[in-house]
Amino acid sequence: MQNDLDGIEETSRLTVGALADLHARVANEGEHVAFDPEILELAATQRTDDPSAAIALRAALKALKGFPLTRWEKALDASERTVKRAAKERARREEKERARAASDALDKARAEASAATARARATAAGEVALHHAEHTYDDDSQTRVVVEPGRTSIERPGKRGEDVKTHTLAGFSAVIDRDVFELDHPSDTPRRSFDLSVMFPGDTAVRRVDGIPADEFRGMLWPESRLGARAVVNDTGRRDDLRVAIQSVSAPVEVRRHRFTGWTTHNGASVYLHTGGAIGAGGAIEGLRSEAPAPVDRFDLSAPGVTAARGIAAVLDFLAVKPATVVVPLAAAAFRAPMGPSRLTVHVSGRQGTGKSVLAGLTQQHFGRAIGPESLPASWADGSTSNGISRVLSRVGDAVTVVDDLRFSGGPEDARVGALFDKSTRAHFNRASPLKLTRDRTERHEPASRCTIVSTGEQPPRGHSTRSRIVCVELKERPSPDLGGLMQRASEGELAAGMAQYIAHLAPTVAENVPRLDAMEREACARWGLGVTDRAAGLFGALALGAEGLLRWLRQTGAVAPRVLDAHEARMRAALLAVAMEHGEGVEAENPARRFIPLLTEALLAGDAHVKEIRPDGKSAAPTDPDVWGWRTDGSDGPRQQGRTVGWLKGEEVFIDPGVALDVVRARAARAGAPVPADVKALVRDLHAAGLLKRTDADKARPRLTVRARIGAGITRDLLVFSVDAFGAGPEDDASPTAPRVATLASDDGADFPE
Numbered sequence: 231m232q233n234d235l236d237g238i239e240e241t242s243r244l245t246v247g248a249l250a251d252l253h254a255r256v257a258n259e260g261e262h263v264a265f266d267p268e269i270l271e272l273a274a275t276q277r278t279d280d281p282s283a284a285i286a287l288r289a290a291l292k293a294l295k296g297f298p299l300t301r302w303e304k305a306l307d308a309s310e311r312t313v314k315r316a317a318k319e320r321a322r323r324e325e326k327e328r329a330r331a332a333s334d335a336l337d338k339a340r341a342e343a344s345a346a347t348a349r350a351r352a353t354a355a356g357e358v359a360l361h362h363a364e365h366t367y368d369d370d371s372q373t374r375v376v377v378e379p380g381r382t383s384i385e386r387p388g389k390r391g392e393d394v395k396t397h398t399l400a401g402f403s404a405v406i407d408r409d410v411f412e413l414d415h416p417s418d419t420p421r422r423s424f425d426l427s428v429m430f431p432g433d434t435a436v437r438r439v440d441g442i443p444a445d446e447f448r449g450m451l452w453p454e455s456r457l458g459a460r461a462v463v464n465d466t467g468r469r470d471d472l473r474v475a476i477q478s479v480s481a482p483v484e485v486r487r488h489r490f491t492g493w494t495t496h497n498g499a500s501v502y503l504h505t506g507g508a509i510g511a512g513g514a515i516e517g518l519r520s521e522a523p524a525p526v527d528r529f530d531l532s533a534p535g536v537t538a539a540r541g542i543a544a545v546l547d548f549l550a551v552k553p554a555t556v557v558v559p560l561a562a563a564a565f566r567a568p569m570g571p572s573r574l575t576v577h578v579s580g581r582q583g584t585g586k587s588v589l590a591g592l593t594q595q596h597f598g599r600a601i602g603p604e605s606l607p608a609s610w611a612d613g614s615t616s617n618g619i620s621r622v623l624s625r626v627g628d629a630v631t632v633v634d635d636l637r638f639s640g641g642p643e644d645a646r647v648g649a650l651f652d653k654s655t656r657a658h659f660n661r662a663s664p665l666k667l668t669r670d671r672t673e674r675h676e677p678a679s680r681c682t683i684v685s686t687g688e689q690p691p692r693g694h695s696t697r698s699r700i701v702c703v704e705l706k707e708r709p710s711p712d713l714g715g716l717m718q719r720a721s722e723g724e725l726a727a728g729m730a731q732y733i734a735h736l737a738p739t740v741a742e743n744v745p746r747l748d749a750m751e752r753e754a755c756a757r758w759g760l761g762v763t764d765r766a767a768g769l770f771g772a773l774a775l776g777a778e779g780l781l782r783w784l785r786q787t788g789a790v791a792p793r794v795l796d797a798h799e800a801r802m803r804a805a806l807l808a809v810a811m812e813h814g815e816g817v818e819a820e821n822p823a824r825r826f827i828p829l830l831t832e833a834l835l836a837g838d839a840h841v842k843e844i845r846p847d848g849k850s851a852a853p854t855d856p857d858v859w860g861w862r863t864d865g866s867d868g869p870r871q872q873g874r875t876v877g878w879l880k881g882e883e884v885f886i887d888p889g890v891a892l893d894v895v896r897a898r899a900a901r902a903g904a905p906v907p908a909d910v911k912a913l914v915r916d917l918h919a920a921g922l923l924k925r926t927d928a929d930k931a932r933p934r935l936t937v938r939a940r941i942g943a944g945i946t947r948d949l950l951v952f953s954v955d956a957f958g959a960g961p962e963d964d965a966s967p968t969a970p971r972v973a974t975l976a977s978d979d980g981a982d983f984p985e
Contacts, residue, residue: 248272249283253290256297264291264302267309274310357436360405361429363479375475377403380431382475384468399472400453401462404428406480410441412487415624415677416494424482430460448473487521491529491597492627492680493570493740500741502568502628502733504598506532509730511737525607526625528600531730533723541727542789544719548592549780549798552710555812556703558805559773560593560684565783566776567597567682568628568733570744573659574772575683577636579690580705586686588713589705590632592720593684597629599723610687611635616653623658623679636687645900651685652696658683659699659768682772692904694820701769702816703809735783751775758803760810770810777802822908823916829895829906830876830886831957834860837872839894841886843879853879858957877949878941883924884957885939885949888914917950924953 249272255263263269277284292299344364354362361379366372374385382400408425424447425440439456446452450469453461463469488494488503495501496518502509503520505527514532522529533541551557556578563576580586591603601607608614608622610633623631636651638644656662663678685691690702719725743750751771755761758777760770781799784790818824833839840860843853852869853859859879861869876894877886888910899906908916917923918935926935936948 249276249287252287253294256291257294261297261302264297265305270305270309271313273306274313277306277310278313357407357427358429358434360407360427361403361436363405365475365478367478375478377405377475377479379403379429380433382472384471384475397468398464399468399475400464402428402430402453402457402460404439404453404476406476406482408440408485409482410485410487412489414489416490416492416627418677420486425485426476428457489520489522490625490627491520491522491526491629492568493744495741500737502531502737504529504531506530509733509737511734513734514730522625525601525605526622528598528605528607529626529629530598530600531726531733533599533727533730536723536727538727538731538787539789540719540724541729541731542784542787544716544724545596545728545732545780546784546790546794546798547716547719548725549802551589551713551716553705553707554801554805555808556589556705557709558777558802559701559703559809560589561780562773562776562802562806563682563684564593564596564630564729564776565732565780566772567630568729568736568740569775569779570628570740570747571661571678571680572682572747572772573661573768575655575658575685575700576773577685577687577690577700577702578705579687579702581688583708584705585708585713586705587634588717589709590634590684590686592713592716592725593630594632595720596725596729599721599726601632602717602721606632606634608633609635610647610651610685611637614650616650619650619654620657620676620679623654623681623683624677627680629681630684631681632684632686634686636685636689636691638687638689638692640902645905648692648696648905651691652693655683655685655691655696655700690816692820693907694817694822695907697820698765698817699769701773701809701813703812731787732780732783735786736779747775754778758806760806766810769813770806773806777806821916821920822906822913823920823922825899825906826891826895826913826917827922827952827956829898830891833873833894833898834858834876834957836898837862838898839873839876839891840871841877841879841884842871842875850878879954882954884952884954885937886952887947888936888950891950914950922952922956924951924956926951 248269252264252269273284273287276287288299288303291297291302348362358379361377363377364374366374372387376383376385380401380403381398382403383396383398385394385396387394405427406424407427410423410425411420412423413420422444423441424444425438426442427436428439429436437457439452442452442456450463450473453463463472491502491504493500493502496508496510496515499510501515501518503518505520505522508515508518508520509531520526520529545561549557549561559576560578563574566572566574578586578590587603587606591601591606594601594606607626608619608631610619612635619633633654637647658679661678663676685700690704691697691700748767751774752764752767753771754774755767755771758770758774760766760774777799781795781802784795784798785792830839834841835858837860841853842850843859845851852861852871856863856869860872860876862872863869874890874894875887876891877884879885892906892908892910892913896906914935918926923935925937927933927937928935934948937951938946939949940946
C-alpha cells in the first residue's frame with residue numbers, strides 16, 4: 231500500500247513540474263510542445279488527479295493567441311483513454327498475480343491435506359479406509375469435499391481464491407461401496423439400491439446401511455430414518471450438497487442380485503442360476519449365483535464331492551422306483567421343468583403313511599439336497615395364502631416346486647383350501663400375471679409362475695375345471711424298494727448332481743427352444759398318444775417332453791446300456807398312458823353334469839327338496855314311494871313334503887326345474903366342500919352333452935335343450951326331462967315292474983303341471 235502511495239506522489243510531482251510552464255514553452259517554442267505524447271499523458275493524468283490545476287492549464291493555453299485548443303483537447307481525450315487502458319491492464323496483471331499466488335497457496339495447502347488423507351487411508355484398517363477420502367469438483371469453483379471418519383465437509387474458496395470457507399455438511403461420514411441391481415424375475419426392470427458404509431464420531435468400525443433404494447437416497451431423508459437421531463445433517467438446504475458429496479467420494483462395486491432361480495442371459499449365453507452358483511454349457515460358472523430369499527434359497531444344485539457317475543446312478547434309481555404310475559410322472563415333471571416355463575401341475579394323493587411326501591421330496595431334491603420331505607418349499611395348509619404361494623412359484627424358475635399337504639377335513643376350512651388350490655393352479659396353468667395395487671395405489675403385475683408344481687395331499691382336489699388342469703396320480707401303497715438309501719444319497723446331493731449335468735446338456739439349445747415349447751409339447755403328446763386337446767398337451771405333452779429329454783440325455787452320456795434305456799422308455803410310455811386314461815375318468819367324474827343327479831338324489835333323500843307326482847286327475851300329490859322323492863312318512867297325517875319343490879313325476883319321466891334344482895345342489899355341494907361351479911346354461915349344456923337328458927325340444931321351431939311345460943294357472947317353464955331310472959327309482963327288473971305312477975302326457979308341448 232505504501233508503495234502505491236509513493237508512486238502517486240512521484241507522478242504528481244513530475245506532472246506539476248512539467249506542466250507548470252507549459253504555456254510559456256508553447257509561446258516560445260511553438261504549439262508542438264503541447265502535443266508531445268509525454269506532455270499529453272501528464273495532462274491527462276492531471277485532469278484525473280487534479281481537476282483544478284487542469285482547468286488552470288487549459289485557461290493559460292487558451293489565452294495564447296492562435297493555440298488550437300480544440301485539437302489539443304481531442305488529443306488529450308485520446309491520451310486519457312490510453313492511460314485508463316494501461317491502468318486497467320496493470321490492475322488486471324496485478325490481480326492475476328495475486329490470484330496465482332493465492333491459488334498456489336491453496337494448492338500447496340490441499341496437497342498437504344491430500345497427502346495427510348492418503349496417509350490416514352493407508353494406515354486405516356479394512357473398510358474404515360474408505361472414510362478417509364476427498365474429491366475436488368472438476369469445474370472452476372475449486373469446491374472440495376472432504377470425508378473423514380465421523381464428518382463430511384465441503385470447502386469453497388472465495389472469489390479471489392483466498393478466504394477458503396469450510397462447511398460441515400453432516401456429523402457422520404458415509405460412502406457407497408455397492409451399487410446394487412436387483413431382479414425378482416428375468417423380465418423385470420432392475421431395482422437399483424445402494425449399500426453404504428457409515429461412521430459416527432468416535433467410531434472405530436463402520437456401520438452397515440444396506441438396500442437404500444435409489445429414489446430414497448435421492449431424497450436424502452434416509453439418514454434420520456435409517457441411522458437415527460445421531461445422523462445430523464447440519465443445514466436442510468445442504469442435503470443435496472451432502473448427496474453429491476457422498477456420491478463424489480464413492481467408488482462402488484456394481485453388484486447384480488438375482489432374486490430368482492432358473493435361466494437368464496449372462497455375457498450373451500444362457501446360464502441357469504441356483505443359490506449355489508450358476509450352470510452353463512461348460513458346467514459351473516464362477517462368480518454368478520442366485521440370491522433368492524427363503525424358501526427359494528435352498529434351491530442349490532451344488533454337490534461337492536459327488537461324481538457325475540453317482541449323479542446319473544441316482545437318477546436311474548429314482549426312475550426305477552415302483553409304482554411307475556406315480557414315479558414316472560414325477561420324474562418326467564422334474565426333467566421337463568428345466569426346459570423352460572411350464573404349465574404343469576402333478577398332484578400325488580394317498581392315505582397317510584403311504585410315502586407320498588417322501589416321493590415328492592425326492593423329486594424336489596433334484597433341485598437341492600436341502601429341500602427334502604421334511605422341509606418342502608410350500609404348503610397348502612398352515613394358513614398359506616395365494617399371494618405367499620404365488621411369490622414362491624414366481625421366484626422358482628425352471629424347477630420343480632412342491633406344495634405339500636392339501637387337506638379336506640369336511641369342515642368350513644375346506645372351501646378356503648379348495649379356492650386356494652384352484653386359484654393357484656389356474657393362474658399357473660393359464661400363465662397369468664396377477665395384478666396388484668401397491669401402497670401408492672399404482673398397479674403392478676406380479677411375475678407369472680415359471681416352475682413345475684408338484685402337489686401332495688390325502689385326497690385329490692375337487693372340481694371339474696380344477697381336475698382338468700392338473701395330473702392326478704394316486705399312491706395306494708408304499709413305494710418299493712425301500713427308499714431309505716436313496717433318501718440318504720439325495721441328501722448328499724446325488725440327485726442334484728444328476729440334474730446339474732442335465733441342465734448343462736440343455737444350455738446350448740434352451741434359448742431357441744423356449745419360444746416353441748408349446749408346439750414341442752403338442753408334438754410330444756401326439757408321439758406318445760396321450761391326447762389331442764390343448765389341455766392334454768399342456769399336461770401330458772409336458773410329461774412326454776420331459777421323459778424324452780431325460781432319455782435323450784441318458785443316451786448321450788453313454789453311461790447306460792441301450793437295452794436298459796429301452797426298458798425304461800417302454801415302462802414310461804405304459805405308465806403315462808395309464809395315467810392319461812385315469813385322468814380322463816377323473817375329470818369326467820368331476821363333471822358338474824355327472825355330479826348333478828347324485829347330488830340332487832342325496833338332497834331328496836335328506837329332505838332338502840322334494841318332487842311332486844301328477845295324478846291322473848291332473849292334481850299333484852305325494853309319490854308312491856315318498857321317501858325317495860323328499861317326503862316324510864313318519865307322521866299319522868300322511869307324507870309331508872320337505873324343502874323346495876324341484877320337480878314333478880309324470881309316468882316314467884321326472885321334470886326338474888333347473889334353476890331351483892341347481893340352487894339345492896350347490897348348497898349341498900358347498901356343505902361337502904366341493905362346490906359346483908356351473909351356471910344353469912352351462913349345466914343344461916353339459917347334461918345334454920353327457921347324454922343324461924331323456925328328451926329335449928331341440929327339434930322344435932324354437933330349439934332348446936329343455937321341454938316347455940305349463941305349471942299351474944298358465945305359468946310356463948322350461949324343465950329338464952330325466953328318466954325315473956336316473957334317480958334309482960325305476961323298476962327293479964322287467965319281471966316285476968312297479969305299478970305305473972301316472973298316465974303319460976297327452977302332449978309334449980304345453981303339458982299342464984298343477985302346483
